[in-house]
Amino acid sequence: MSARPIVQMKGISKAFSNVKVLENVDFEILPGEIHALMGENGAGKSTLMKILTGVYERDTGTVSIKGKEVDFKNPKEAEDTGIAFIHQELNIIPNLTVAENMFLGKELTVGRFGVTKDKEMKRKTREYLNRLGIDIDPSAEAGQLSVGQQQMIEIARAVAANTEVLIMDEPTAALTDREIEALFAVIDSLKKQGVGIVYISHRMEEIFRICDRISVLRDGRFIGVERIAETSYDDIVRMMVGRQLGDRFPDREVSAGAEKLRVENLASKGSFSGISFSVKKGEILGVAGLMGAGRTEIMEAVFGYRKVTDGKLFIDGKETMIHSPTDAIRAGIGFITEDRKSKGLVLGMSVQENFTLANLKRISKRGVISEKEEARFAEEMIGKLHVKTSGRDQAVKSLSGGNQQKxxxxxWLGIRPEILILDEPTRGVDVGAKKEIYHLMDELTKEGVSIIMVSSELEEVLGMSDRVMVIHEGKLAAILDRSEADQEKIMQAATGGNKK
Incomplete structure (x- = not known):
């Protein structure tokens, strides 16, 4: 690739409160290339992109656009220069139409009183969507669309602004397989139009499928840039973590004990019905299925978060009534949700406060929280889970996604659960943190903890599960033993091709 870079960043450094986040980092984007930006959680990827788009001010270094040095003071200046950032948390106003979201802040108006030209905005919206091969009604309410469709609106909005560089942060994290394919088609279309794309993702298979080059950061430093065609998965992992990771999944020796949990004919009106399964002590039951099949809803019902209209639940052979998460916690069940930011954490609270949210009894005496016990427990968990933090008082919202997940x-480890439900436990987590989570799961099962793991990554399901339960459209499609489970059988059952 000999074209002149659209973006060139040289010697970029940044520190927060005397903590170096980036140190002498170089990065460039060429027209019409898909450039992967990778690194472990906390490596500095997001900070680098926020410096590029004017969110943060750099301490040292230069940023040049088409050879001209720039110093953006805010994202609007970057956007006006042709740089758009589509964040993992989409900037869609749910109660506005697709067209209104497309022209938000740039409404087409007429007359002294600024009457919006609704028909013109809808016509132009359809034009921009059609240019990308996207079939969405401009009059539709954005909040009623899928995450994938909302993402397409953001991309179309960027194209409408004559974007030359598009930054995408974990774009497939919440998409179905079909939506991912549609996204890749749009990305390919943008590439052919000469748009340079920065693709931030932890999904290595996607990087090798669609990207042209890859730049790797480690601990805030630039490690190197490679052409995808000339590198390998092991090479990239070594660049990211500075060492060989070895096998991705632990070599599990399955020695499951007696039945711990049994669910019989569980149903929740409008979500799922007739769900029966069991989990043994020390076993990992993987739960697979297409997005929207009802996997999360079933787990929410087991945990008492969703109303059950039929069915029974048994723990250690005894029927147990669970009507709320409080009942579930008392019964020894923990639930790590897929949406860590809205359901798993209180982002404004500190690391310590979040660790102890489900463990108030453990750190209290006669109803009064012991500050000493709270601090001790937080420090214990920080060490055990290798959380990268400046201290237990740091706000959780300022941590990387992988550290938030830890x-x-x-x-939930603090309540010493006997049954642990993990819903998408490694979503948005880098390869090093993934391996730590897998080994932690393995250690928990050796201690007799029963684990139910919901995952959209088939490789993860096959690598960690002792048995696999497959859900299709709210129904139980199959339960497969580890020895018989493979990607083909799981997908066949998940798509309704194998009726149980």
Whole structure:
């Protein structure tokens, strides 16, 4: 690739409160290339992109656009220069239409009183969507669309602004397989139009499928840039973590004990019905299925978070009534949700406070919280889970996604659960942190903890599960033993091709 870079960043450094986050980092984007930006959680990827888009001010270094040095003071200046950032948390106003979201802040108006030209905005919205091969009604309410469709609106909005560089942060994290394919088609279309794309993702298979080059950061330093065609998975992992990771999954020796949990004919009106399964002590039951099949809803019902209209639940052979999460916690069940930011954490609270949210009894005496016990417990979990933090008083919202996930896990480990439900435990987590979570799961099962793991990553399901339960459209499609489970059988059952 000999074209002149659209973006060139040289010698970028940044520190927060004397803690170096980036140190002498170089990065460039060429027109019409898909450039992966990878690194472990906390490596500095998001900070680098926020410096590029004017969210943060750099301490040292230069940023040049088409050879001209720039100094953006805010994201609006970057956007006006042709740089758009589509964040993992989408900036869609749910109660506005697709067209209104497309022209938000740039409404087409007429007359002295600024009457919006609704028909014109809808016509232009359809034009921009059609240009990308996207079939969405401009009059539709944005909040009623899927996450994938909302993401397409953001991309179309960027294209409408004549974007030359598009930054995408974990774009497939909440998408179905079909939506991912649609996204890749749009990305390919943008590439052909000469748009440079920065693709931030922990999904290595996606990087090798669609990207042209990859730049790797480690601990805030630039490690190197490679052409995808000339590197390998092991090479990238070594660059990211500075060492060989070895096998991705622990070599599990399954020695499951007696039945711990049994669910019979569980149903929740409008979500799922006739769900029966069991989990043994020390076993990992993987739960697979397409997004929207009802996997999360079933786990919410087991945990008492969702109303059950039929069915029974038994723990250690005894029927147990669970009507609320409080009942579930008393019964020894922990639930690590897939949406850590809205359901798993209180982002404004500290690391310590989040760790102890589900463990107030453990750190209290006669109803009064012991500050000493709270601090001791938080320090214990920080060490056990290798959380990268400046201290237990740091706000959780300022941590990387992987470290936030470790805090969600640690919060529930504190109650010493006998049954632990993990819903998408490694979503948005780098390869090093993934391996730590897998080994932690393995250690818990050796201690007799029963684990139910919901995952959209088939490789993860196959690598960690002792048995696999497959859900299709709210129904139980199959339960497969480890020895017989493979990707083909799971997908066949998940798509309704194998009726139980």
């Amino acid at each position: 805090i969600v896990i640690g919060k």
